[in-house]
Amino acid sequence: MTCQLLADCLDEIFEYLEEDRLTLHSCLLVNRLWCKLTVRILWRNIWNFKSKICQLKAASSILSTLIACLPNESKELLHKNDIFISPPTPKPPLFNYATYCKVLSTYGIDKIVDKVLNDKSLLNYRRSLVANEVFKLFTSQISSLKKLVYHRNGRYHINFSFNYFPGAKDLSELHCESDLPSNFLYQLSQVCHNLQSISINFVSENISNELKELIFSQKNLKNIALSAFDESWSDIIPTLMKHSNSLIKLCLYSDNVNLSLSFVRLFPNLQEIIISFPNLFQVSENFKEFEDSTRSFIDFRKLQYANFSKLQILKIPFYCPRVEYVVKFLENNGKNLQKLYIYRSDKAISLSVANFCPNIKSLYVTFKNDELDILKTIFISCQYLESIKITCGVRHLDKKEVLNTVANYSPKNFHELKIYSSSRSYVSSEDLEAFFISWKNRTPKKLLTLVMIMGGFFTSFNMRIIKKYEKLGVIKFKIKWYDEEEKEEEFVT
Template sequence: MTCQLIADCLDEILEYLEEDWLTLHSCLLVNRLWCELTVKILWRNIWNFKNFKNQITQLRAASSILSTLISCFPNESKELLYKNNILISPPTSKPPLFNYAAYCRVLSTYGIDKIVNNVLDNKSLLNHKRDLVANEIFKLFASQISSLKKLIYHHNDYYYIDFSFNYFPGAKDLSELCCVSSLPSNFFYQLSQVCNNLQSISINIINGNISNELKELISLQNNLKNITLIAFHGNWSEIIPVLMKHSNTLIKLCLYSDDDNLPLLFISLFPNLQEILLSFPNIFHIFENFKEFEASTREFKDFKKLQYVNFPKLQTLKIPFHCPKTEYIINFLENNGKTLKKLYISRSDKVISLSVANFCPNIKSLYIIFKNDELDILKTIFISCQCLESIKITCGIRHLNKKKVLETVTNYSPKNFHELKIYSSSYSDISSEDLESFFISWKNRIPKKLLTLIMIKGDFFTSLDMKIIKKYENFGIIKFKIKRWDDEEEEEEFFKGLY
């Protein structure tokens, strides 16, 4: 009983480290109990390896995952690989310590694709051999997973993974599905027969191809809460009538497209929405000039009517790329700003910024773009939005000065403010003395609050800077991070949506 209590407590502690892979890996070496509990967490969603920024680290992780999975293959699968002259050595000559595949709760054909291509990327392996390896990996997961929570399933240009429910009992517990609309209709039919409790569905609509079986799958869900529609090669008009069945349960709606003339007015038919994301980039412009992208105004004809619709439960609004007209956004905020907790608009517009101060008193997390002469507007927002806890600010030549931003944060930010993200459009314009002065000022603030300071892109810190930062981290004044991308940045979300 005591041993079980220790295991339960340790499991709770390790859960907090789910996103910290380096720390979790160190926990593997403590003892057998720590190792077993850590392995379950690490293998719950092993596809996170693709988020490693270092390509060498990605390749090592992919190779390790592949060899471990092959060591778990049944003999018939190992023999099949051997007969086809596919030789992949297991990590050790000993049998695997755990049934790793059984711990998986997220299954991704995209992840399998990355593993196969990262590790087997050579001319000696023909496509049909990669096809064979990918399908054997999928069959292993399908036969071992007892309770699948999330499935990411899409076509691959090189091979096709055969998904069959005859050997996939774990799909009955599925709560999240990400797929392309062009999958075989039989897949959607089989899934609809065993799975009626999907809470989240993300569909990449290809060439307007939406089968009746896909519509039926959506219709049969009992408590659908989140819908993501991606239509860079199609139109979501055909799927809208099916969504109406879930008008009372839907709380999150994400729309991705490069066509701002696609219908948007249907959003008004979901009165309980808590989050709306409208991502309409010019995809070619993104690839050409991704770093300096700023949203511009687009037509958004349907938003002209949507601006007057009230969503009484709306807490999050994200418009990360092109925006509707300024007056539309202002009217929308006037109608819905009181309930908003998070606002993300990649648009430099003085009037919109002031409307946040006027209409969004309960905002907790904010990202809007200020020009270099709009420091007073930032002060106004801090004074008016006393619930604000986190803000992301772009600094650089055409934007606010970093030193002045830090001074403004210290002097005007609300008492519960605790997270500052600075997106650098150019290299740092702040000295070591300025940095330390800011930390001292924050230390003397009342009430005292640990500040998470996140620098995103473009910054270069000297050894003296880092020494000062470390000093105040040790004092418990700040928590400091440098990131290439912001975890919540909608540019990344956009690419995730495309799988």
Template sequence: MTCQLPTDCLNEIIECLEEDRHTLYSCLLVNHLWCEISVRVLWRNIWKFKTFKSKIVASSILSTLIACLPNESKELLCKNEIFISEPTSKLPLFNYAAFCKVLSIISVNEMVENGFQDKQSSKLCLVNEEFIKMFANQIYSLKKLVYYNNYHLNISFPYFPGLRDLSELYCCSSLHSNFFHQLSQICHNLHALYIHFINYNIPNELKELISLQNNLKILSLSAFNASWKDIIPSLKNNSNTITKLCLYGNSSDLPLSFVSLLSNLQEFIFSFLDGYHSEDFKALQHVKFSNLQTLKFPYECPRPEYIMKFLENNGKNLKKLYIRDSNEALKLSITDFCPNLKSLFIIFENNELDTLKSIFNNCRYLESIKIWCGKSLFPFNKDYLSEKGVFEIVANYSPNNFCELNIKNISNSEISSEDLELFFISWKNRTPKRILTLIIIKEYCKDFDDYEENMEIIKKYENLGIIKYRTIGSEKEKIEEECYVSL
């Protein structure tokens, strides 16, 4: 006698597979019920897989959505000599568009541009509008909207009831004021707001939309040769609710005074291409954020003396610290001001092994660290730590809770298989015993996993349960993954 899981239970199980596409695809083949639940999960955010660089996948999604278009849309496209071919004459098994909880206008544009041979702007615009109209008519509860200008296509965005449940908005300041006005009438519970500023003229309707939010938690502002100055008064109503702030820019005149008003700030990302020249950070160095736990400077930092003073006032509560650019004094200040860190990224020069040792000795809750290793390929650039030196310091001085080491090599790895195995043996003999996750950030040089004898050693200690080993993309990709607004 077969045992069938209750539908509610099956729903919860398959929900947990949202990030595991391959298993979800397998679930599609079990039976109709499993297929329906899996399809709902897969199509919730069909855009997140960034599949539109693959013409095969983009074509498949496009064909499915074409099949879902209402007859009047198909007739309109045909009337305008936009000929679409459906994969089958049968009606689609599900109303896929209705399953979407995320709508990315930029991804719809990419899908259409890649999927249609006729590249006339007027025709592409019409196809885009019919797809967006279909989503507007069928999505009853939209959670996330990504809408940036496409200067090649002038698309009108329709109002639809599903916008009432919107919790995440990604947009640019140059969108038509009617769009912001519509949202301000119905969207008062945005959880996250990401704004890219195109120019210095900010629509009043955008300011109104910001000021009407009841519980804004995440705010991300990016401005390159533009400014967010005019929206600062609109943030007053949310100064106590914002817990995560991300600032991106390349201009030294972007105001930071409003940051001091965010009394419950927990995460602060300061990503400026010319951050050293941001004198506005000077005022922030004296502000105390009692709840701040994460601080990141992915690119150029403000002056080290400003950051050191900021850490003196706020470092005690920090759990994550990410500083790409620093001097020795700033590194040593971490040992004094940030005793409770759990995760750290900082770049050490080749003569700073003792500084790394000092951080391990003073930050006794540290669990993860990311560093650079190798010799510069250019005579006037800095050299970084040697892998062998890092392994010795980690084995002998890392705290009891330490369990993750991230290494990016800027030159070909010089670690020998003997030194690699000695490190794993040292880790095996540590007390207390913890599995070490060893992560290599792959770029353009040879890492130690590119050598067969090293991989044999890695697999040996993986099988013994001493380490877990994995690689990730380049440092640039990692920074974008962690710090930049994802579309």
């Protein structure tokens, strides 16, 4: 009983360390109990390598460990095909590592195999053989799978067919392509009925009946992400209507402005809408002509009149529909919005935030260099605002003016300022310290998180001042070279 209590306590502690991989790795060496609890967390999702420098080392370690866990018949099959991958140690594995996996990714397996077996003399069918044996190990050993990413490699194919896959019944998240083998989709639809999230990358116009059946058979589908380029997602829309009341998040990702958007209004309970069209600027060399003809997002003119009483998050991270459409949409749906992210926005859109979005908490709209008063208006009108991202540069607001405005006009709940530098610009150390002093004297006192994206404030004097006020507990400072809000929605993870 005492031993189990200790394990439960350690388990709770290690859960808090899930993002701190360095500390978790040090726990592996304490004793067998610590090692087992740590391995269980580290092997939940082994497909994301944070550092490119250690990618090969991590991939090699993971693959050799998995090969060591293969059944004897799989090892013999690899040896017969002259594939020799040494185990990490001469001893048998301490644990059946595959059983701890909660995220399974064909893309991840492909990436690991390609990194480790990069010898050009090793033909693709041998890489395919390794990938398939590893995949069979996972499907036979995982008892409870939460997320499956199934994308096909153009050079070789993982033959994902399962007669025995106990973990599939617990699957809650699926990322896949629209042309997956019908037998796989049929098998999955027979055992998996509790998907919460489905992400589909459309690679053909024809959607199989098996994919439609898989979507239709889900009991409580909440999130849908559709990604299409030359293809269309229109064929899947009637099937989605079965979930019209349960869907709360919808992400549409494309570069084709002629794709249907009007169907979005058929899902009245949406809490989050993302419309991400990142590559539209490549369509035309004449930017003005492009702006006039394609940025309208033709179907959004119908969507502007839709009412979503539960909508809390709206993101349009790249190119935006016509301004008048967005303004009307915010007039109808801004009351409950808590987060708004519009990259290519306009003065009218910024003013509509002040007029129609009184409960907004997190905001990113762009301001031109003569629109400082609009920022002040938003601060005064949106008293629940906690976080804002502001672009500063030659054509946008000045950093010094932004800092002064934040110090004097931001509401009492405000505690996070993100500054994105669109061009090289600095603020003097005197102005920076004056801002920190103003923030220190604010009532009520709140720790300010100051995030710099793509440069700025990087003089040695400024960094000294920043460190000074970090130690005083006035600010928390972060530097980022990209903004996660601008990352494409993850259709392959």
